[in-house]
Amino acid sequence: ALEPLSVGLAIGVASALTGYLSHPRFYCSYVECCPRLSLTDSGIERAQLDNRLFGQHLAKDVVLKAVLGFSNNPSPKKPLMLSLHGWAGTGKNFLSQILAEHVHPAGLRSKFVHLFLATLHFPHHDQVKLYKEQLQNWIRGNVSACPSSVFIFDEMDKMHPGVIDAIKPFLDYYEEVDGVSYRKAIFIFLSNAGGDLINKAALDFWISGKRREDIQLKDLEPLLSVGVFNNKNSGLWHSSIIDRNLIDYFVPFLPLEHRHVKMCVRAEMAARGYAVDEDVVQAVADEMTYFPKEQKIYSDKGCKTVQAKLDIHEDL
Numbered sequence: 001a002l003e004p005l006s007v008g009l010a011i012g013v014a015s016a017l018t019g020y021l022s023h024p025r026f027y028c029s030y031v032e033c034c035p036r037l038s039l040t041d042s043g044i045e046r047a048q049l050d051n052r053l054f055g056q057h058l059a060k061d062v063v064l065k066a067v068l069g070f071s072n073n074p075s076p077k078k079p080l081m082l083s084l085h086g087w088a089g090t091g092k093n094f095l096s097q098i099l100a101e102h103v104h105p106a107g108l109r110s111k112f113v114h115l116f117l118a119t120l121h122f123p124h125h126d127q128v129k130l131y132k133e134q135l136q137n138w139i140r141g142n143v144s145a146c147p148s149s150v151f152i153f154d155e156m157d158k159m160h161p162g163v164i165d166a167i168k169p170f171l172d173y174y175e176e177v178d179g180v181s182y183r184k185a186i187f188i189f190l191s192n193a194g195g196d197l198i199n200k201a202a203l204d205f206w207i208s209g210k211r212r213e214d215i216q217l218k219d220l221e222p223l224l225s226v227g228v229f230n231n232k233n234s235g236l237w238h239s240s241i242i243d244r245n246l247i248d249y250f251v252p253f254l255p256l257e258h259r260h261v262k263m264c265v266r267a268e269m270a271a272r273g274y275a276v277d278e279d280v281v282q283a284v285a286d287e288m289t290y291f292p293k294e295q296k297i298y299s300d301k302g303c304k305t306v307q308a309k310l311d312i313h314e315d316l
Contacts, residue, residue: 034112034146035104052098052267053091054303055260057213058220059084062251063095067102070186078173079185081246083156083236085194085224086253089302092190093154100150103186112146114138118155118235125160132166139170140180147184156191159235164189171246189247193234194224198252199298206297212254224250255298261285264303268310284309 049060063082070080084092097107104110116122122131142149153164170182198220205215228234228250229242236242256264265281287309290296 032104032106032111035148049095049098053095054263054267055212055256056091056095056253058215058217059091059095059251059253062217062249063099066249067099076183078246079171079182079187081171081187081189081241081248082251083189083191083224083228083247083249084251084253085191085228086198087192087195087255087300087302089299089304090253090256091302092253096152096188096190099186099188100152103148103150110150112142112148113150113152114142115152115154118153118157118159122160122163128160128162131160131163135163135166136170139167139182140178143170143182143185144180147181148186150186150188152188152190153235154190156189156235157193157231157233161232161235161237161239164235165240168240168244168246171241172244189236191228191234191236193231193236194228194250194252197223197227199255202254203292203297212257215254217249217252220252221250224252256302257297258285258288258290258299261288261299261303261306264306265310268306272310280310280313284313 046060046064049064053060066080066082070076084096086092100110100113101107104112107113108115116135122128139149139151142151151167153159156164167187169177170185171187175181175183201220201223202212202215205212225242225247228236229238231237241247262281262285265284266276269276269280284306288299288301288305291298291300
């Protein structure tokens, strides 16, 4: 028979070991946990954005200030809601990924970061009612598991009108909805809708001799909110989310110039471990197509095809 002292000692050791293994610091070093730290503890640094996102002074300024203000608020009244707009290849996906990585280091691989693609997850027009129910259940379940969940909705310009209104209760100024608080969650929309309005405004600045960097948010945000709301080819067409002013910022992504494309090429070469060869940089940038047809100022694909074009120059 076991002696009482031996049994007690074994139970004590087992309890201590269980307590140590279940301690959040130890446990979360092996299993991803919902972070308790505020965003300021791992905040987005301007230097990092400067090194990875080119030609987007407005987007960088707006997102930095929005994230800082949101993270410094111990009791936000609503979730952070950002709507990023601009043509393909201008950096919308890139910036949303950087933001996700700073909330959850695993980024898009994190179980607390959720990416929805309109053409993949909501493809059928006759299933809008079902999509709305599924979306509400999915968001409710994930925010219950992690209040600081991040939800990214890509291809909003291809979203069937009405689907996204399902999340309106979660974005509003409610302390809780059915016992769940959504105030620490982040929602991000990505859309090509409004890109034409942004491009026209940028071109007007160029024609008038003004510097690109002089474009301010107030020059574009009103145009975007009204233009997207009235755009029948946008998932935000006549959306109650806009009507209720629940989008905190409409973030414009400007069209990229030749010099910005060259920055993208240099960054990609460095990421591949290549020495930066300016002849290759120039060659890749020159192979891109630009608009307007006469002036050829802006890349019509942004930096989207830089990787593919650089592949054919690897032998150089």
